[in-house]
Amino acid sequence: MGRAPLASAGGFAAAALPWLALLYGAMSLVHFAHNARYLSDYPNLPRWLSAADVWLSWAGLALLGVIGLVLYRHVHRIAGLALLGAWAALGFDGLAHYARAPFLAHTAMMNFTILAEVAAAALLMACVLALAPPALRRA
Numbered sequence: 001m002g003r004a005p006l007a008s009a010g011g012f013a014a015a016a017l018p019w020l021a022l023l024y025g026a027m028s029l030v031h032f033a034h035n036a037r038y039l040s041d042y043p044n045l046p047r048w049l050s051a052a053d054v055w056l057s058w059a060g061l062a063l064l065g066v067i068g069l070v071l072y073r074h075v076h077r078i079a080g081l082a083l084l085g086a087w088a089a090l091g092f093d094g095l096a097h098y099a100r101a102p103f104l105a106h107t108a109m110m111n112f113t114i115l116a117e118v119a120a121a122a123l124l125m126a127c128v129l130a131l132a133p134p135a136l137r138r139a
Helices: 009-037 051-075 077-100 108-138
Strands: none
Touching (some): 009 108
């Protein structure tokens, strides 16, 4: 016979968390890599911003996610979820591109990388929010 289904939505969310973190990390990398490569083409970004600044920002964000996942899996679930939630929330910052210039001022690839990062962040955030109540009940 096949494997038994996961007992609860919390079990599914717990199993999905590392995969959704990986997905968000990958989509974030794609967006930041595109941003760094085509920085001068992104409309209305500050002139002082450099590709190195973009990469440094991504590295800091990625480190936040890695620390959050390690905390969740090995040290303290609530602290890990808090960091992962903060990391996912920062994934919505890509929408700030549309505060600087409208959607149609961006290329199709710019819009794809921005929206893919935001969608992955939303999935991760939903997973974190699904895991928070059970983690708090156990605390």
